Amino acid sequence: MRTALYPGTFDPVTNGHIDLIQRSAKLFDQLIVAVAINRRKQPLFTVEERLAMLEVVLPPLPNVRLDHFEGLLVDFAKKQGVDAVIRGIRAVSDYEFEFQMALMNRNLAPNLETVFMMPSQEYTYLSSSMVREVSSLGGDISTLVPSYVLAQLQTKFAEKKS
Secondary structure, X not given: OOEEEEEEOOOOOOHHHHHHHHHHHHHOOEEEEEEEEOOOOXXXXXXXXXXXXXXXXXXXXXXXXXXXXXXXXXXXXXXXXXXXXXXEOOOXXXXXXXXXXXXXXXXXXXXXXXXXXXXXXXXXXXXXXXXXXXXXXXXXXXXXXXXXXXXXXXXXXXXXXX
C-alpha cells in the first residue's frame, strides 16, 4: 500500500489545500494530512482548531486521515510508514525552498520521496498567510476558503478586536 503525507500548518486551510488533498488522494492508497506544529511560527489557530476545520471542510475521502506532528517531518513519516511527501508548488520561489527541504529530507531518509504538485490554476497565488491578512483587514475571501473557515476567521478576528 502506497502512503503519502501532506504536511502543512493549514492556518487556515484554504481551497488550494483542499484541491491538493483531493488530487493527492487519487494518486495514493492512503493520504495522511498532518498539521505541523512549528514553534517558530505564531499560528492564528490552535492545532486542535486547525484539525477541526480540516475535518469539517474536507469532503468524504475514505483513504484520507488527519493527524498532527511536531519535530522532524522525516521522523513522523517513518513512524507512519510513509512512502512520499506531497508539497505544493505555486511559484519559482516555492520551488527553491521546497527543493532544499526535499534534499535535506532525502539526506535524512533516503527512501522518502518528495512529490511536487502544482495547485489548480485558480489557486496558484493563494496562501494561508495572504488569506489571514486580507481577512484581518476586512477583505472578501469568500472564494478562497470554505464558508466554515470564513466564519472561523471572522470569529477569531472579532475576538482579537474586543
